[in-house]
Amino acid sequence: MKKKWIAALLLSVALTMAGCTNAGTTPEAEGQSVSSESSEAGKTDASKEADASKEESSTVDSSTASSEPDGMVSAGSKEDMGIDDSWKGIYADYLEKEIVPMLDAREEGWKEGWSFGLIYVNDDPTPELVISSGYEAAGNIICTVVDGQVAYLQTARLSFFYKEFGNVLDNADGNMGYYYDNIYKIGANGFELLHEGTNEEVYGENGPTGEMQYVMDGRDVTKDEYYKTVNGAIPATERTFWNTGSSYDDMLSYLKGKGAASYQEAYREVIQGLSSKDAAPDRASENYKFALIERENYDPLLLCVGNQTFCFYAFEDGLLQAGPNWWFSETELVFVYPKLGIIQNHQYFENNVSNVSDYWMKAGSLCATYLSTECELDEEWEPVFDENGMPITIYEINNAEVSKEDYYKFAERNDEKFKQQLAPNDAEYTFIEYYDVAQMLEMLK
Secondary structure, X not given: OOOOOOOOOOOOOOOOOOOOOOEOOEOOOOOEEEEOOOHHXXXXXXXXXXXXXXXXXXXXXXXXXXXXXXXXXXXXXXXXXXXXXXXXXXXXXXXXXXXXXXXXXXXXXXXHOOEEEEEOOOOOOOOEEEEEOOOOOOOEEEEEEEOOEEEEEEOOOOXXXXXXXXXXXXXXXXXXXXEEEEEEEEEOOEEEEEEEEEEEEEEEOOEEEEEEEEEEOOEEEOHHHHHHHHHHHOOHHHOEEEEEOEOHHHHHHHHOOOOOOOHHHHHHHHHHHHHOOOOXXXXXXXXXXXXXXXXXXXXXXXXXXXXXXXXXXXXXXXXXXXXXXEEOOOOOEEEEEOOOOEEEEEEEOOOOOEEEEEEEEEOXXXXXXXXXXXXOEOOOOOEOEOOOOOEOEEEEEOOEEEOHHHHHHHHOOOOOOOOEEOOOOOOOOXXXXXXXXXXXXXXXX
């Protein structure tokens, strides 16, 4: 049966703005790395790195120093987190003194659309702060702490992926036939450009020719050379995509140590808000029921289930986050892995076309990995079949083409783990036991 992909996160979109401009230590331009102490230092280092790479082959693999992630180190273990939390005050000051004045001057009601989350890019226990507009024109501001000051990267558009604790991040995005990979690491002065690549459609007198031009670090390269550099920086199976974050108020409360004292307190407020007469009309009509989804090493997720929609919440160390917020559909399957805290969305189409997305919440960020299969198409955009009448399939992990064997190895990595299918609260059979408002509030005492 043909499946339809409708798993859209309900993200508010604020007024369109052209991008961030110079305002003290606020972002200057899309795709630009800036340090609050010295922006030129970071740019000079990046230029030297790019120049050096041009003297060598552009087919840099994972053993080349310029694209090699620093690797997983001891700072990446959970027990090392939070030893020094001075970064919380630094980020709180930055939000209040730099980000708020900038956005107040540009977007009325910006707090409804922008989100804030923490990620771990380099190999130390201080997280990076993602400040996301939620719309392409403004992109994201990704902050790190260098010598007690905030240095940041302004992304071009929204999409980026990174290797957690590997010290490498790829701002990979584009549209209308023009795409790019701007690959960074965090150095002594903040974000430093490792590689700058573009791939775009070639146009002739009659429009697109069907060919692509690949450029890496200022040199024309082949498609294979281009993706050898990109995949050498972050292999497909080691990529984490950032999706959305927490609200401004919840992040600031967390940074100031004023968040809820426990998940019980935080979830009680969520439930009371969803069930109050002041809830949004679409929420109030849902008559939500609830469940706690236990996770290993973290507080449980709160699952809120209506007869048409469902949503998740996570709580971690004082930080509340709203996660996936979707409609139920007869044409998609949604599973939750209780121990792992993963919400998995499946969609299937004809001719072996499919998408499988894993989402999880950590440190106020909703992160994801993506799997997809596509059918090879001919010049008329019709499926191409092999001699056995089977569609010729292209396999991708996190936007990188891989072999069929590698695809299924990654796709089946959690198959032995217990998972449960989500169903509306008025379904004839539910796979998870749901509780009404009074019951869940009692459980959260």
